Amino acid sequence: MALTIYHNPKCSKSRKTLELLYEESKKPKIVLYTEESPTSDDIIDIAEMLNLKVEDLIRPKDIPSSQIKRIKSLDSISLAKWISINSFALQRPIVINYSTRKAVICRPPEKLYGIL
Numbered sequence: 001m002a003l004t005i006y007h008n009p010k011c012s013k014s015r016k017t018l019e020l021l022y023e024e025s026k027k028p029k030i031v032l033y034t035e036e037s038p039t040s041d042d043i044i045d046i047a048e049m050l051n052l053k054v055e056d057l058i059r060p061k062d063i064p065s066s067q068i069k070r071i072k073s074l075d076s077i078s079l080a081k082w083i084s085i086n087s088f089a090l091q092r093p094i095v096i097n098y099s100t101r102k103a104v105i106c107r108p109p110e111k112l113y114g115i116l
Contacts, residue, residue: 002098003028006038006046006090014093016109021095024116028095037087040080047080049096049103054079062089 005021005028008014021028031038038046047054054076060068063086074082083090096103097115104111 004031004096004098005029006031006033006092006094006096008032008034008092011092013107013109017093017095017106017112020109020112026116033087033090033092037084038090040077040084043080043083043090044076046094046096046103047076049101050094050105054083057083057091059089059091 003021003026005014005018007018007030009032018028018030043054043057047057050056055072058071058079063071071079071082091105091107093106093109094103095106095112095115100115102115104115106112
């Protein structure tokens with residue numbers, strides 16, 4: 001099973017999700033997405049695996065309210081590029097099971113079990 005976690009070590013939910021993966025004896029690929037930004041193609045692929053729109057991958061808390069309306073008005077490709085450049089705004093943590101092409105935003109962390 002090929003698992004990947006888009007991880008932010010400063011986020012308690014992300015740390016807990018990683019802990020749960022280790023408790024399940026899983027050794028995921030860890031992507032520190034604020035340092036190693038996903039490409040716009042990655043963002044679109046993640047949205048498809050989550051069965052969400054690209055705009056649903058944005059974490060509104062991390063974007064100035066004055067910019068949210070403009071950002072959400074972008075088309076999917078432009079928005080994916082924006083998220084790639086501004087990866088701090090990506091929802092987290094995201095765990096992907098590439099064997100099944102399923103993903104989940106682990107809020108709460110226990111949502112992880114739905115794709116293992």
